[in-house]
Amino acid sequence: MLCRSADLIAEAHASGSGIAAFNVITLEHVQAVAEAARRTGRPAIVQISQNAVRHHGGDVMPLATATTAAAGGSDARLALHLDHVEDVALLHRTAECGASSVMFDASRLPDEENIAATREAVRWAHGQGLFVEAELGEIGGKGSAHTPGARTDPGDAARFVAETGVDALAVAVGSSHAMVSRTAALDLGLIARLRDEVPVPLVLHGSSGVPHETLRAALAHGMTKINIGTLLNVSFTRAVRATLAESPDLVDPRRYLAPARDAMTDAVADCLTALGTPGAR
Ligand code: G3H
Numbered sequence: 145m146l147c148r149s150a151d152l153i154a155e156a157h158a159s160g161s162g163i164a165a166f167n168v169i170t171l172e173h174v175q176a177v178a179e180a181a182r183r184t185g186r187p188a189i190v191q192i193s194q195n196a197v198r199h200h201g202g203d204v205m206p207l208a209t210a211t212t213a214a215a216g217g218s219d220a221r222l223a224l225h226l227d228h229v230e231d232v233a234l235l236h237r238t239a240e241c242g243a244s245s246v247m248f249d250a251s252r253l254p255d256e257e258n259i260a261a262t263r264e265a266v267r268w269a270h271g272q273g274l275f276v277e278a279e280l281g282e283i284g285g286k287g288s289a290h291t292p293g294a295r296t297d298p299g300d301a302a303r304f305v306a307e308t309g310v311d312a313l314a315v316a317v318g319s320s321h322a323m324v325s326r327t328a329a330l331d332l333g334l335i336a337r338l339r340d341e342v343p344v345p346l347v348l349h350g351s352s353g354v355p356h357e358t359l360r361a362a363l364a365h366g367m368t369k370i371n372i373g374t375l376l377n378v379s380f381t382r383a384v385r386a387t388l389a390e391s392p393d394l395v396d397p398r399r400y401l402a403p404a405r406d407a408m409t410d411a412v413a414d415c416l417t418a419l420g421t422p423g424a425r
């Protein structure tokens with residue numbers, strides 16, 4: 145069923161169980177998340193990034209409609225979120241595409257400009273009943289010269305939340321986007337300090353590079369929303385490569401997309417299971 149992100153995040157924040165959010169690119173990604181959530185009995189957030197929208201010709205509706213339809217036809221609790229939205233025109237499509245939350249990402253801007261832009265985004269989004277995530281202390285690996293060593297200062301984070309009114313905050317604590325091996329180390333002490341000073345749920349980006357036991361430790365220290373994207377693509381592409389290597393003459397995409405979808409489903413289910421049971425904190 146299609147749920148509201150705010151409800152899933154509030155439940156995860158209160159129980160300490162965390163909520164995983166998976167970035168989708170193709171219909172098979174959407175189906176994999178829905179099936180893994182059904183199989184494990186755990187809720188999940190499906191995220192569509194601005195980059196994924198660009199891949200689909202700049203129109204959010206096809207993938208968003210697929211997601212809300214998949215959620216509506218499933219017993220699993222699923223919510224739709226727009227991720228890393230920098231473009232205000234896309235922000236303004238959040239509600240109409242069926243998403244109940246959006247990450248407005250002005251983290252490339254200097255902090256004061258990030259605050260002003262985010263405050264305006266929040267003002268608009270709250271008027272639509274939307275939940276807003278933002279980022280302070282840019283998390284590395286987004287494709288430019290951003291340092292993976294960035295860290296979010298707890299005092300700055302508290303001030304950012306107070307001045308913008310955001311509902312959740314993405315923080316830089318050691319993870320980096322687009323890692324294909326699980327070797328990232330997180331600053332758990334910093335996560336605990338952020339939890340103590342920041343009154344809204346914390347979001348970990350770049351979680352594909354974080355070992356499962358470290359993700360569980362991050363939840364225990366106060367992280368709530370766990371964003372995972374690259375891991376699905378690693379599983380997808382590995383399965384496609386293996387299928388095509390085995391059958392080089394194959395041309396029907398269903399023959400390689402089906403194993404790719406199965407591989408993503410297993411990877412998502414592993415993550416959902418690894419994050420543990422509600423109330424684990
Ligand atoms: O916002 C999306 C996430 O931060 C995904 O990061 O692809 O490195 O797992 P990842």
Ligand code: ZN
Pocket residue numbers: 228321349350371
């Ligand atoms: Zn991210």
